[in-house]
Amino acid sequence: MRRRKEIRAAHPGVYVDHTGPLTYEQREWVAVLAAWPAALSGESAIPGRRPAVIEVAIQHGRKLDVPDGVRIRRTSGLTERVRRNSRPPRIRLEEALIDLMSAQVATGDVAAAFAELTRACFRRPGLPEAVLRALAQRSRVAGRPIIEGLVTDLRDGACSVLERGYLHRVERAHGLPRGSRQVVSEATGRRTVIDVRYDELGVIVELQGRAVHDTAEAYDADAERDLAEAAAGAAETLRITYGQVFRTPCRTATRIAQVLRRHGWTGAPRSCPDCPPAASAAA
Incomplete structure (x- = not known):
């Protein structure tokens, strides 16, 4: 079969039934079979991911040669960690x-x-x-x-890097009251979700992540909800960006605290270790 070019060796003991370039899925199979018993691991085990270097997990203590473009991860308890019904076998997600x-x-x-x-x-x-x-x-x-x-x-509801950044860098770090997260609103007559809501104070914080707000339709839907909330006297909405959370969290916290105090919050923001003197004085 090799002489007739019906198959060719992709690695010693591993064959493919054509002579052209390997597909990515074939590269995954070759990597796993060349190291067998083995399974895709790390980023290679995440559905939909196609890293340039394919990573496979093998049991500790083994030594072997693998094809170019394959990286070995040695691990304990390999059998218990593998989804054997996936094709090719891979570490559980x-x-x-x-x-x-x-x-x-x-x-x-x-x-x-x-x-x-x-x-x-x-x-x-x-x-x-x-x-x-x-x-x-x-x-x-x-x-x-x-x-x-x-x-x-x-x-617990912090569903993006931006939301987690706000939770830790702005809200918790500066002693702001804890907001409710992923709150369902039907102010416009249809179901929408509010990122952060300070319920007793009537203040909403919407975190402007690009993945959610990069279309005109998304901005329109948010603006319509804000208008409906305002018309009903329900809440004031603040829109916070990545830059305000990750570049200027201290200034952002100070300004949000001013809005919260205007709505009845009786507390005061505290300075975090990163607060510059001006922000500390303002706080």
Whole structure:
């Protein structure tokens, strides 16, 4: 069959039935079979992802050669972590997320780790609980406290990097009252979701993430809801951007506190370790 070019070796012991370039799916199969028993892991195990270097997990203690463009991850308890009914076999999604987020947290890129989590959980609402269970069962995970915090925030309603940034960098860091998150509103006659609402004060904070607000229709829908809320005397809406959360969180907190106090909040914002002297004085 090789002489007749019906098959060719993609790796010693692994064959394909054509002579042209491998598809990406074939590259995944070659990577797994060349390292067998093995499974796609890390970013390679995330559905829809196609990293340039394919990562496969094998059991600790093994030594082997793999094709170019393949990276090996040695792990314990491989059998228990693999979805064998996937094609090709891959590490369970919650386990792969932990590995990927751990690597990103180790480099200091917490925002990227949270973005990975939100993308994976978009179509699987129960995934945060699965990730927490998998974390509890693993004895060693680099960055465990941060990962647990990210998953808990997502489970409790902070559904984007921007929302989590607001929760931690603006609201909590400066002692603002805790808002309700992902509040359903039917002020326009149809169901919409409010990012943050300070219920007793009648103040809404909408976080302007590009993924949600990059179309004229999205802006129109938000503006219509804001107008309906205002006409009913229900709430004042503040629109906060990435720059205001990640570049100037202290100034943003001070100004939001002024609005909240105008609506009846009797507390006062506190300075965080990053507050410049001017912001501290204003607070």
